[in-house]
Amino acid sequence: MSVYILVVDDEPDVEALYRQHFRRELRAGRFLMEFAASAPAALQRAADIRDPSLILILSDINMPGMSGLEMLPEVRARRPDVPVIMITAYGDAETRKIALERGAEALLTKPIDFGQLRQEIDARLGQLA
Template identity: 75%
Template structure:
């Protein structure tokens, strides 16, 4: 079963940036990255990922249409077990509070610290007690 990380961001260059940062992991098939360019697109992908091991959703907050914060409770309805980390250019205390109160696991600010993000993904690839030896 593939292990999936979903990235939600309306900026077109985000996919290339993430693919470059995680190219070794993707090449080694440690996990699969999927990309959605809107909250609506993300929600349909999450709903259709029920058979996959979705371990993390990374979502921009500021997107046209539905924002990441508006999408968050809908993600939690479909897949309550999947952690969501919000990404924002504005890492102020109010944004952080809103994200965490809405059910986000955490908040990353742009530019993204990919070392920190890799740690987040690695921690979810080997959940305690699941004994996934790769």
Template identity: 75%
Template sequence: MTLLVLVVDDEADVEVLFRQQFRRDLRARRFEMDFAASAAQALRRVADTGERTLILIFSDINMPGMNGLDMLPEMRARRPDVPVIMITAYGDAETRRTALDRGAEGLLTKPIDFDQLRQVVETRLGPAT
């Protein structure tokens, strides 16, 4: 069983950053990472993960087109079994409340604390492996 983490962000350097931070895990094939540059692309990706088991979604909030907050209810409807963690530069109380009300399991602020993010991934890997 191949485990999958999906990262949704319109910034091109995010993929490089995530792959660098998780390079040992990816090389060891503990899980795979997939990347979507928009909410619409992410919604298509979760519909067809192939033989991989989607265990976690990280999503930016501020994206062109459908933003991450608008994507949340649709994502939760399609994949209620997969936790969504929002990542944003705006960690104010209203944004946090809106994200949680729309189905996010948590909210991390930028700049990303990769130790904290790794803990989230490890928590999901534990029961999934």
């Protein structure tokens, strides 16, 4: 079984940043990362990966069209088995409250603490073992 992490962000440089920080894990095949540039594309991809191989969705909040906060209840309804961590440059109390009320597992602020994110991913992988 391949283990997928879906990253949702409209910024074009995000994929390179994640691939750089997780290069050892990706090279070793511990997991695969896929990237969606919009919330609708992420919803479609989450629907396409129907087995338990999708273990985590990381989503930016501020995106054109459908925001991450608008996507959150839809993805949770379609894939309640998959935790979603929201990522934002604006980690104010109101945004955190809304994200958690809509089903986010956590809210991380930019710049991303990749050590903290790695721990979260390792915890998900540990649950599968």
